Amino acid sequence: MKFGIVRFPGSCDEVDALVAARRVGEAELLWHGDADLRGVDAVIIPGGFSYGDHLRVGAIARFAPVMGEIERFAATGGLVLGICNGFQVLCEAGLLSGALLPNTSLKFVCRQVGLEVVNASTSWTGACSVGETLSIPAKHTTGRYYAPDPVLDELEANGQVVLRYRAGENFNGSARDIAAVSNPAGNVVGLMPHPEHAVDLLTGSADGLKLFESAARVPA
Amino acid sequence: MSRVRVLIRPKAGILDPQGQSVERALPALGFEGVSHVHVGRLVELDVEDTSQVAAMCEQLLANPLIEDYEIQS
Amino acid sequence: MSRVRVLIRPKAGILDPQGQSVERALPALGFEGVSHVHVGRLVELDVEDTSQVAAMCEQLLANPLIEDYEIQS
Amino acid sequence: MAKHRELGLTDYEYDLIVSKLEREPNEVELAVFSLMWSEHCGYKHSRPLLKTLPTEGPRLVLGPGENAGAVSVAPGLACAFKVESHNHPSAVEPFEGAATGVGGILRDIFAIGARPIAILDSLRFGEVSTSARSRYLLERAVAGIGHYGNSIGIATVGGEIYFEGPYEQNCLVNAMALGLIETDKLIRSAAAGVGNIVVLFGAKTGRDGIGGASVLASAELDSSEDKRPTVQIGDPFTEKKLLECSLELLDRGLLVALQDLGAAGLTSSSAEMASKGEVGLDLDVRKVPLREEGMEPFEIMVSESQERMLCVVEPARVDEVLAVCARWEVDGTAIGVVTDTRRLRVFEGTSLVGDMPVTALVDECPTYELSPAEPATPLYPAPPVVLTSSDPGEVLVALLGSSNVASRKWAFEQYDSIVGSRTVRRPESADAAVLMLPSGDTDPLTVLYPDGSDGARPAIAVAIDGNGRRVAADPYRGAVEAVLECSANLACVGAEPLGLTNCLNFGNPEKPHIAWQFTRAIAGLGDACRGFGIPVVGGNVSLYNEGGEGPIYPTPVVGLVGELPDARRAGRLGFLAEGDVIGLVTA
Numbered sequence A: 001m002k003f004g005i006v007r008f009p010g011s012c013d014e015v016d017a018l019v020a021a022r023r024v025g026e027a028e029l030l031w032h033g034d035a036d037l038r039g040v041d042a043v044i045i046p047g048g049f050s051y052g053d054h055l056r057v058g059a060i061a062r063f064a065p066v067m068g069e070i071e072r073f074a075a076t077g078g079l080v081l082g083i084c085n086g087f088q089v090l091c092e093a094g095l096l097s098g099a100l101l102p103n104t105s106l107k108f109v110c111r112q113v114g115l116e117v118v119n120a121s122t123s124w125t126g127a128c129s130v131g132e133t134l135s136i137p138a139k140h141t142t143g144r145y146y147a148p149d150p151v152l153d154e155l156e157a158n159g160q161v162v163l164r165y166r167a168g169e170n171f172n173g174s175a176r177d178i179a180a181v182s183n184p185a186g187n188v189v190g191l192m193p194h195p196e197h198a199v200d201l202l203t204g205s206a207d208g209l210k211l212f213e214s215a216a217r218v219p220a
Numbered sequence B, C: 001m002s003r004v005r006v007l008i009r010p011k012a013g014i015l016d017p018q019g020q021s022v023e024r025a026l027p028a029l030g031f032e033g034v035s036h037v038h039v040g041r042l043v044e045l046d047v048e049d050t051s052q053v054a055a056m057c058e059q060l061l062a063n064p065l066i067e068d069y070e071i072q073s
Numbered sequence D: 001m002a003k004h005r006e007l008g009l010t011d012y013e014y015d016l017i018v019s020k021l022e023r024e025p026n027e028v029e030l031a032v033f034s035l036m037w038s039e040h041c042g043y044k045h046s047r048p049l050l051k052t053l054p055t056e057g058p059r060l061v062l063g064p065g066e067n068a069g070a071v072s073v074a075p076g077l078a079c080a081f082k083v084e085s086h087n088h089p090s091a092v093e094p095f096e097g098a099a100t101g102v103g104g105i106l107r108d109i110f111a112i113g114a115r116p117i118a119i120l121d122s123l124r125f126g127e128v129s130t131s132a133r134s135r136y137l138l139e140r141a142v143a144g145i146g147h148y149g150n151s152i153g154i155a156t157v158g159g160e161i162y163f164e165g166p167y168e169q170n171c172l173v174n175a176m177a178l179g180l181i182e183t184d185k186l187i188r189s190a191a192a193g194v195g196n197i198v199v200l201f202g203a204k205t206g207r208d209g210i211g212g213a214s215v216l217a218s219a220e221l222d223s224s225e226d227k228r229p230t231v232q233i234g235d236p237f238t239e240k241k242l243l244e245c246s247l248e249l250l251d252r253g254l255l256v257a258l259q260d261l262g263a264a265g266l267t268s269s270s271a272e273m274a275s276k277g278e279v280g281l282d283l284d285v286r287k288v289p290l291r292e293e294g295m296e297p298f299e300i301m302v303s304e305s306q307e308r309m310l311c312v313v314e315p316a317r318v319d320e321v322l323a324v325c326a327r328w329e330v331d332g333t334a335i336g337v338v339t340d341t342r343r344l345r346v347f348e349g350t351s352l353v354g355d356m357p358v359t360a361l362v363d364e365c366p367t368y369e370l371s372p373a374e375p376a377t378p379l380y381p382a383p384p385v386v387l388t389s390s391d392p393g394e395v396l397v398a399l400l401g402s403s404n405v406a407s408r409k410w411a412f413e414q415y416d417s418i419v420g421s422r423t424v425r426r427p428e429s430a431d432a433a434v435l436m437l438p439s440g441d442t443d444p445l446t447v448l449y450p451d452g453s454d455g456a457r458p459a460i461a462v463a464i465d466g467n468g469r470r471v472a473a474d475p476y477r478g479a480v481e482a483v484l485e486c487s488a489n490l491a492c493v494g495a496e497p498l499g500l501t502n503c504l505n506f507g508n509p510e511k512p513h514i515a516w517q518f519t520r521a522i523a524g525l526g527d528a529c530r531g532f533g534i535p536v537v538g539g540n541v542s543l544y545n546e547g548g549e550g551p552i553y554p555t556p557v558v559g560l561v562g563e564l565p566d567a568r569r570a571g572r573l574g575f576l577a578e579g580d581v582i583g584l585v586t587a
């Protein structure tokens, strides 16, 4: 399994994602300006502040040349994970439903949160079990997941809600405590918390590794 | 060249904590009788072809799922 | 009650990185001939006494050190 | 008033400039001299005292004099670090002032080629429970630090905040940064190689922070409002690109020298590069990319626009350098050339608009003897007594709720403390932050320990401390205590100190009692460092911190970097598991 991690101007967590992915497979960085996925089996759009979050989070990054390739790759079932800013980019690009709005506190918050696994059959959660709690840090200013109610109903009905904040852990005010959603096929997942920062007990938790292991299990 | 302004605001019905925070702060400063505060974005630009601005809004400047926009030229 | 809009933008000469980013992004989307892009804030509010709005801007809505504002009512 | 006085130069200094130039300085030269001979750049009142600090140590890699100092933390690997103040800008515009303070200290770290890995902050405000202004400054300064550090993707791993009356008018915002570099890749700032090209890269230049020098444009100032100097605005996005671009340029071996543009912008960066390299520089201000039209040459020379770097490049490599800049969407422009004249010459196109000997600018800035005198009566009013109850329960609750004891979670939760995946001890989990060192098995600066690896995980620990109230009570002992407390913080995680940086925040040193505080505190700092065998690798001085009601508490802030052999054994706060034995260690 080879992971490709996209580097935009302003990405911050791409090296962390690279290093995390290398625990379960091969990984390399992909350049935003190259319309080329270099034959990787899974793409990660990392956290950070692509284009400085200017105008609106994820708004400018979605037009990068690499994004066109990622859209095609996702449409043919390719594995795509958007973490934090990557989630915002995937929503802006229309690969996932909904949008991310400013936290109700309007502040950046960096905190370890407990997440409930709601769907363990997506490409990125296959190594988890439903109901299990993952302890993963979240850190963002714009992480309040929003979609109109009918869309939320549909996401829930289709099993596209992948992770939820545990009771009391939804600090950003996300609708229905949603922390992660997928596309209908389950190959594209976006989440606000940072699994790449939870791959080593020494730095707090290794629960995030399960997302990378899940992808590594998917037959190429 | 024409100077164009795009006013972007959160769609009605979507929680606007920024607006709420301004609304809460005003009475503390002695400003009473203020309500329905909303905070959005202003984009000003010089364009050669004003007919393009709506497309710019749809594609980049606003996110139609969460925002309404208005063009002033 | 009157509906008032406050348009807030970076003062001339003050760095406006957001405006720069948007200006760079537009040609890549096929929109040519756009310049002098600035990104600011829009505040909309209902007020009983519009004569207070300038003071609200000075004290809370804008940062007069780095921003200009304009009141539309 | 004579222009030189408005620029902060005394008549004596002005005459000295005339004698060094052998003529009256023109507008550009006066602006350049006034900055280079300012307290901030020239260390007029502190240089002789700073020389008394110990700078030798077995692990020292780079001592004071470069953009940041460095100590060796592993074979072939150095940790660069420095603390700097941004007090006055933060008092004017706390968000941007604090943000640009972080931006500035990060540039110091990557200017020597190190990849920044962590930020700490040391903040002082008036009493927040009673002062709305202090609450505003606190909120905005913390937001500004978070904004910059979070956006650029460097972990803010620690810091400290105190609230005391004397900081009401003059808050302190000190920021410290650390970076890692392979020792053999350190780059100096000395310009070298006559004929080599000077390239400016990063953000465009505007009228930011022109401050005092704006009197030179005062004729126009009255007529046209937009000539007014503007507040510096930080753009972490540009700095992130600048950081990656700088490190890529260094990695490809394309640079002869590198220097960041801090306070005094192009003026001090070019003069210092020339001074260190014992060469001259010719700069053409017309080539500098501008954000605003119609800037005067002196404005371009003194602008404090953020997110800019200056480098020296061999002529044959210039195209490659500009290509790397372009890839990172950073403006890069050749603006000058290294000469053998030992003069800083400023051109506007082909006309020479300034011509100054480099040694006069940098080395011959006059220094002043302080006249310290211990005050006969206390300088500061006794802090108000707020606890009168004799009920221990009430006292405890009141203490826990007081601003100086209350949890700092509100602040540090606004900082990304984990980016980089090396933070073993986050804020509030220990007395010092603990950061894993790279394992060396992949990218040498990347932390990757294979799962289940049993080996020790070498790490560094870092803390920042200062207690103005105690230094006010006894400057010598207070400064010693700052070093002791910081060392104790490192000891609590199991780390041994390797090197120290400091920021000396004091009032007006021309006043005898401030001079006394300053002299005594530096003596204490030096003695404590000698006692521990810790070298001072660098630092910063911020003087004239006074409000209407008098000087701030004398506030030397100390930052220590130490090493611990195994991060798995790093100490922590709090009792971890039921049944663990609790011990008390006393001397």
Ligand SMILES: Nc1ncnc2c1ncn2[C@@H]1O[C@H](COP(=O)(O)OP(=O)(O)O)[C@@H](O)[C@H]1O
Binding pocket: D040, D041, D050, D053, D063, D064, D065, D066, D067, D068, D069, D108, D262, D263, D502, D503, D504, D536, D537, D538, D539, D540, D541
């Ligand atoms: N308090 C101090 N202790 C030790 N060295 C200091 C102190 N203050 C300044 N220095 C050193 O003096 C040199 C010049 O400082 P400064 O002008 O702040 O650097 P920069 O040019 O990066 O702004 C630096 O190498 C700095 O480390």
